[in-house]
Amino acid sequence: QVHLVESGGGLVQPGGSLRLSCAASGSIFSIDDMGWYRQTPGKEREFVALITEQSATNYLLSVEGRFTVSRDNGRNTVYLQMSSLKPGDTAVYYCYAAIKSMGARVFMPYWGQGTQVTVSS
16 A cells, blocks of 8 residues: 655666656655665666665765765655766666555565666667
């Protein structure tokens, strides 16, 4: 009954920018960490960025300085602003959130459905 819905993926040229959004909805009591992972066929899912409840951030080294993760707690939404995109950034991007649902005793991981980002000329 808790789900994350992503949007903002698409096709972009190298050097371009995209902004991904991910909104959590449902029977939510509290949200802790939120972040982004990505995956290409035949590769393991890769950490990209994380933002804590107090807005501390951490990034994959290869995206540091190009990507910015942010959150709007009032909207239960996490964003990933991507700039100076490279072909190597091509992947399906998944948002992540640690959420305690109404009546639950513990936080559980939730994942978005994934959104395709393709960086190509």
